[in-house]
Amino acid sequence: MRTSLILSQVLFFVLFPIWLELTNYLHPIVIAVVWLCYSFLAVYIICLVKGVIIPIRKNLLHVLIGLYSFSLLILLFMRPNNQEYNDVNFTPFETISYYLSGKVEFLVAFYNLGANIALFIPFGLYYRYVSKFSGVGKLVILAALCISMIEGGQFLTHRGSLDIDDFVLNIAGVLMGYYMFPLVQHVFKVKN
Numbered sequence: 001m002r003t004s005l006i007l008s009q010v011l012f013f014v015l016f017p018i019w020l021e022l023t024n025y026l027h028p029i030v031i032a033v034v035w036l037c038y039s040f041l042a043v044y045i046i047c048l049v050k051g052v053i054i055p056i057r058k059n060l061l062h063v064l065i066g067l068y069s070f071s072l073l074i075l076l077f078m079r080p081n082n083q084e085y086n087d088v089n090f091t092p093f094e095t096i097s098y099y100l101s102g103k104v105e106f107l108v109a110f111y112n113l114g115a116n117i118a119l120f121i122p123f124g125l126y127y128r129y130v131s132k133f134s135g136v137g138k139l140v141i142l143a144a145l146c147i148s149m150i151e152g153g154q155f156l157t158h159r160g161s162l163d164i165d166d167f168v169l170n171i172a173g174v175l176m177g178y179y180m181f182p183l184v185q186h187v188f189k190v191k192n
Contacts, residue, residue, distance in 0.1 A: 008042035027078040047187040087161035095165035116169035124177020143174040
């Protein structure tokens with residue numbers, strides 16, 4: 001298992017020029033966020049293949065989601081070179097179509113679409129871990145409120161655009177996390 005983890009980290013650093021390119025558009029903390037997500041995925045796959053279960057204390061889970069949320073807020077609100085945005089889009093799938101059209105660099109399009117989904121997956125997982133008996137409807141309402149506050153905050157501070165597509169992709173990420181829970185639970189078991 002140790003060898004597999006080392007190889008996964010070597011691959012991360014081989015791809016470092018790609019991660020570094022993202023700092024042209026986002027706060028440098030993006031590298032730490034990508035590393036965290038990448039490392040989590042590597043550990044998950046290795047443990048799943050080897051049948052290893054990792055117990056996590058619920059208190060640690062709360063701390064981890066808190067740190068992750070803080071990092072995400074920095075990523076969303078602290079832009080390099082004081083970049084400012086004033087864009088508003090209330091037309092569903094307009095921005096998604098633009099990124100899929102090929103008019104934008106692949107890395108930028110992939111990151112914008114993929115990150116808007118992937119970065120919110122942990123919140124759906126967290127919700128399932130801490131409130132196992134609550135339904136998906138409550139999660140969607142909670143996620144919609146939080147994401148609306150983030151989108152509105154980015155617009156008001158000129159640190160991001162107010163885009164319905166970001167909202168849709170973020171909600172999709174939260175729901176993916178919610179429905180991925182049974183798969184993730186094969187490796188990560190929460191203890192009280």
